[in-house]
Amino acid sequence: MQPQDLQRALAPKLGERLLGVEPFAGTAGRVRFERTAALETFRAMRDDLGFAHCAMVGGIDWVETREVLYVLWSDGARQYALLSTTVPANDAHVETASGVWPSANWHEREAWEMVDITFDHHPDLRHLLMPDGYAFHPLLRSFKLHEPEELEVKVRHV
Amino acid sequence: MGRLSATVLPPPKPAPAETAATGMAGAALPVVHEPAVPFVEIEAVRAKEFVPAAKEALTALLAEQGQQKLIRPVFNWAGRNSLFPLHWGLACCAIEFAAAFGARWDAERFGVVPRSSPRQCDLMIVNGTVTWKVAHKLVTLYEQMPEPKWVIAMGNCATGGGPFRTAYSVVPGVDKLVPVDVYIAGCPPRPEAMLDGILQLEKLIHERKE
Numbered sequence: 102m103q104p105q106d107l108q109r110a111l112a113p114k115l116g117e118r119l120l121g122v123e124p125f126a127g128t129a130g131r132v133r134f135e136r137t138a139a140l141e142t143f144r145a146m147r148d149d150l151g152f153a154h155c156a157m158v159g160g161i162d163w164v165e166t167r168e169v170l171y172v173l174w175s176d177g178a179r180q181y182a183l184l185s186t187t188v189p190a191n192d193a194h195v196e197t198a199s200g201v202w203p204s205a206n207w208h209e210r211e212a213w214e215m216v217d218i219t220f221d222h223h224p225d226l227r228h229l230l231m232p233d234g235y236a237f238h239p240l241l242r243s244f245k246l247h248e249p250e251e252l253e254v255k256v257r258h259v
Numbered sequence: 260m261g262r263l264s265a266t267v268l269p270p271p272k273p274a275p276a277e278t279a280a281t282g283m284a285g286a287a288l289p290v291v292h293e294p295a296v297p298f299v300e301i302e303a304v305r306a307k308e309f310v311p312a313a314k315e316a317l318t319a320l321l322a323e324q325g326q327q328k329l330i331r332p333v334f335n336w337a338g339r340n341s342l343f344p345l346h347w348g349l350a351c352c353a354i355e356f357a358a359a360f361g362a363r364w365d366a367e368r369f370g371v372v373p374r375s376s377p378r379q380c381d382l383m384i385v386n387g388t389v390t391w392k393v394a395h396k397l398v399t400l401y402e403q404m405p406e407p408k409w410v411i412a413m414g415n416c417a418t419g420g421g422p423f424r425t426a427y428s429v430v431p432g433v434d435k436l437v438p439v440d441v442y443i444a445g446c447p448p449r450p451e452a453m454l455d456g457i458l459q460l461e462k463l464i465h466e467r468k469e
Contacts, residue, residue, distance in 0.1 A: 231428060232391050239427035246425045 102178045104130030107150065114145050129175075131183040136169075136195045142184060143201040151177045155202030158209050160216035162241050167193045167218055171205070194219035215240040331468065338381065338407065339464035342457065345380045345400065346373035350387025352414040352447040359450035366450075371457055377403040382460070383437070384453075388416040388423055389430040401437045409440045409464070411456050418442045 107130045108122040118138035125131040134142045146152045152173035161168040171184035188195055197220040198205040209220045210229040217238035220226060228235055237244055299316050303309035321329060348356060359366045360373060374380050377400045389397060401410070412433050415421035420431035433439060440463060443456040 230392060232395070235391070237427060244427070247427070248425070 102129040102150075102175070102180050102182075107132055107182065110149050111142065111145055114141055114149075125183055128181040128183055129178065131185060133185050133187075136186045136188055139186065139196040139198070140201070143198050146173055146182065146184065147201055150182075151175045152182055153202075155198060155205045155208070156181070158198065158205050158212055160212040160218045160240075162190075162216050163187075164242055165190055167216060169195050169212065169218055171198060173202075188218065193217060194221055196221050197223040199223060214238065217241060335464050335467055339461040340370045342369075342371050342382045342409075342460070343374045343380045344371060344382040344384045344411075345377055345404070346375045347400070348386055349389060349393065350414075350416060352386035352417070355447045355450050355453060356384060356386045356413065359453045364450040364454060366454060366457070369454065369457060369461070377401075378405065380404050381408050382411065383408065384411045384413050385417040385433045385439075386413040386447075388421065389433050389436070390428045391430060392428070394430055394436055397433070398436050409460055410437050411441045411443060411460060412439045413443045413453060413456065414448055415444065415446045418444065421446060 104122045104124050108119075111119050111122070111132065111134075115134060115138045118135035119142075120133040120135065122130045122132050132142065132146075152175045154174040154176070155171060156174050157170075157172040159170045159172075161170060166187050167190055168185055168187050173182045173184065174180075175182070186195060195218065197209060199209060199220070200222070206223070206225065207229055209223055210226060212218050213220060213223075213226055214228050214231055214235070215238060227233065231239075299313075299320060301309065301312050301316055303312045347353075358364060360371075371382075377383075381404065383401055383404065385397070401408070410433070412418045416423065416429070417433045420426075420429050423429040424431050430436065441456045441460045443452050445452050448456075
């Protein structure tokens with residue numbers, strides 16, 4: 102499967118909200134889409150293109166914006182595909198993919214607690230790797246390393 | 260009636276400082292052997308004579324020494340020779356912990372037997388990095404252990420956070436959560452070091468007054 106195959110399948114459904122499909126080494130391509138088209142993109146990728154498995158959801162902090170990255174796998178094509186959408190940092194939320202791929206559930210919890218991207222309509226958006234009530238999103242670039250004692254006081258009293 | 264007598268001997272005086280043979284010329288290290296429990300000598304021929312004699316002797320001893328002073332060393336002796344650590348592992352130190360109970364180091368010769376339930380344990384060996392996520396589970400396990408109980412912080416992570424000291428998710432030393440009796444340095448400590456830490460703890464328990 103080539104990037105133009107993805108483009109051909111997705112363009113009629115997404116229209117303007119498909120920002121582009123670029124080649125990406127080792128994958129069928131990297132699809133960039135507007136976050137308003139998230140659910141349509143997920144469904145098209147799963148139902149029309151056969152990417153039945155969501156291998157990873159991750160977040161990247163680009164300071165002013167944040168990028169949500171999805172890695173999909175197709176058993177039929179034996180290929181990966183990347184999905185990517187960019188959200189502003191002061192309004193970082195996107196529709197959840199856990200309704201389409203249940204395996205995205207925990208990945209989205211991790212992306213939320215690490216880089217503070219809210220996933221709308223997520224069934225169970227709570228801490229995964231950190232204790233409940235942890236006050237930080239530690240993989241943000243604005244997170245400074247604390248002195249251990251200072252962090253301890255903050256963690257203990259949340 | 261036969262011979263029936265019980266003699267309570269006073270605890271022997273500390274022996275005069277013996278001269279330990281050392282390699283250094285003229286260097287003499289004083290060695291003092293002081294028994295923790297006074298000797299009791301009971302003369303009896305038959306078992307049914309022995310029982311009342313022993314009872315009489317122990318009653319006299321208790322009256323003379325006081326219960327606490329007599330029984331405490333016995334409890335300490337029993338406790339330090341049957342330390343049951345909690346059988347759990349947090350990180351790579353757990354591999355060394357496991358090796359210490361294998362054939363080569365055989366920690367069981369010190370009476371150290373890992374148990375799977377905190378209710379049966381009196382020693383918690385924190386072997387690995389403690390994260391904030393696992394912190395309250397660690398405290399729960401500690402609270403489930405019956406008194407008296409001891410904690411060994413094994414390795415640099417449990418002692419002070421180790422290389423992850425400034426990390427966002429790591430407790431900088433398990434003594435922030437539970438009282439620690441013995442710290443073992445190393446990353447990870449070898450099984451010999453862990454056994455040495457257990458022997459240090461046994462020394463602590465030996466000297467325990469309350």
